[in-house]
Amino acid sequence: MNKSFPLPVKAVVIDLDGTLLNTAPDLAEAAQRMLRDLAMPPVSLDTIRSYIGNGIANLVKRALTGEMHGKPDDALFVKALPLFEKHYDEVLHCETRPYPGVMEGLKALRDAGYTLVCITNKAQRFTLPLLAAMGMKDYFDLILSGDSLPRKKPDPLPLRYAAIYYEVEPKDLLLVGDSLNDSQAARAAGCPVVLLPYGYNGGKDVREQDCDAVIDSLPELLKLIRKA
Structure with a gap:
């Protein structure tokens, strides 16, 4: 740690x-509805949580196979x-909520004069309406979704x-995330990275990561x- x-x-x-x-x-509910449509057994919320982080296509593959790298x-x-995309459209923000402190943190960062960027592996068709529904969209000057560019995290392309x-150096961008995807992307791009421990990191402790x-x-x- 720095x-x-x-x-x-x-x-x-x-x-x-x-x-x-x-x-x-909501991701779990969409997955359960998809599995039900396919006459397949349900998957627990905790299991779905462990599958989140590499985009919806990988989430669907994992839900279908029960394996992180299943095909x-x-x-x-x-x-x-x-089927998953249809159901996720239906339940996109039924149960989704900001984590404690998030809205206060966004406001404080904006009031302190920091430029805010959102970079996610979630597809744009879900990202933009979700941010709007949560009252977050206007905090961000730039929003890059998982399909905005040819490659997504952990590739460094979105950060670069x-x-x-x-028109800044990568070292001038700080990435805030919750997973190995984020730390790997930041290190590959040359950005500092700070992690939060409550998110989706496949059940692993973020304190064990390079951050x-x-x-x-x-x-x-x-x-x-501090402002550079």
């Missing part, structure tokens, strides 16, 4: 699922994916894109950064 605090930062990049929003209940029959996957967009700090809630971030 001990040179406060970190000089020009923009704060924040992940969505597991960092800003607890989306697991379902191609015909089954082609049938299942649109954001750095070019704002600069772990905080319990978003407002704590203000103590660790």
